[in-house]
Amino acid sequence: MILNAHLDVVPGVAEQFTARLDGHRLYGRGAHDMKAAAVVMATVFREVAPTLPYPVALQLVTDEEVGGFDGTGHQVARGVRAGFVIIGEQSGLRIVTESKGIVRARLTATGRTAHAAYPWLGSNALLTVTAAVQRLLARHPVPAAEQWATTVNVARVETSNTAANVVPADASALVDIRFPPSDEDLAGRTAAEIAAHLTAVTGVEVTVEALGAPHHADPDSAEVRLLRQAARQVGYDGTLLRKHGAADGRFYSAVGVDAVIFGPGGDGQHGPEEYVDLRTLPAYRKALETFLEELGGCG
Structure with missing residues (x-):
């Protein structure tokens, strides 16, 4: 099992690199795409991975915004594999099984x-x-x-x-x-x-x-079903989604490894008003923890 997040961001004006809190919205370059998700994934990995009966990896890369070829792409080319991969890109706790x-x-x-x-x-x-x-x-x-x-x-x-x-x-x-x-x-x-x-x-x-290449994961796989259930348990509908943007999951899809996008809510990625919805982060963390624990039970 791999949890994947990227740490790089697209360019922005100077003001966007100082976080600004407005109610439940945290504004800033990379807040939604995808630093908040990276923090949650790192926290879940630290606290849950040691308790699981199967290996879990945290994959943090720094070149997704310029194509991902030297990060995830390079590692997959060198033989990195998993039974299932979750990419923490923004999705509002929906599960992306197909992207362009x-x-x-x-x-x-x-x-x-x-x-x-x-x-x-x-x-x-x-x-x-x-x-x-x-x-x-x-x-x-x-x-x-x-x-x-x-x-x-x-x-x-x-x-x-x-x-x-x-x-x-x-x-x-x-x-x-x-x-x-x-x-x-x-x-x-x-x-x-x-x-x-x-x-x-x-x-x-x-x-x-x-x-x-385009990315596709089996929407009927046991892992996708478990992830949808985990999203529903924290109050979200766990619907399936197609994304227009490419993500690092395509490198896994190309070698036959199912990868999905599953991340918190927000809006405005790559724009001047990018924000992450802080209300979705506790649910996102709980859904990841539940999924990993249930996946271990299935094993």
Whole structure:
């Protein structure tokens, strides 16, 4: 059994790194994603693990927000395994058995420089790459509301050109693609296959800089049933949930190990008003303890 949490956070303004308490909400960068859960998991591990008849590990990593490849990914590649893994990402004490895969890709275009007054003498690489982005977005438009579908975020468009009176001869766009297991163009494909597919869609050279498979755990497994029961015993409904964001559970899923996301409540992760709901922490701790103890009884 592994309890997994990540300690890194995304960037934020200086004020977000000073915790602020407002009623039952604790605001701050990483409060919800996922330092509060990490503290609870560490506490449960310290107090409960020595009493259990099976081995339990606490896995704390520091690179989940940039892909997790050197933390959980590296450890799984080196042979770390478990019968079941709980990722402490935020879930409001619901159990996430499925989450999307991730592709981080760079679209690159080259052109020909020229004086801006005579653009017909050159070839504007920025126009080429932005047209490529539009073709990708036409295939995967931004949903108006939550939808279990492939989405594309255009994170950055850039060029080395700095002069207004020069036609840029190089440009690139960085995109973040999240995809469900049902996307046959991306799920189960290698980085090279995905790059070829995206090149065909966009018409420009594409390099896949990071690739993470979708995550899936058996919703009918004994462990998931026990975790749902534990959530119900502390007043939550223990419903199953699908998440749009990728998490480190995908590394375990890829090697046949069931991993679920199960964490406390709150809102605003990665945003300016991120907070954890402190009322959910005692219930979260009790649910983890109950689950581990019941799992030991089943053994």
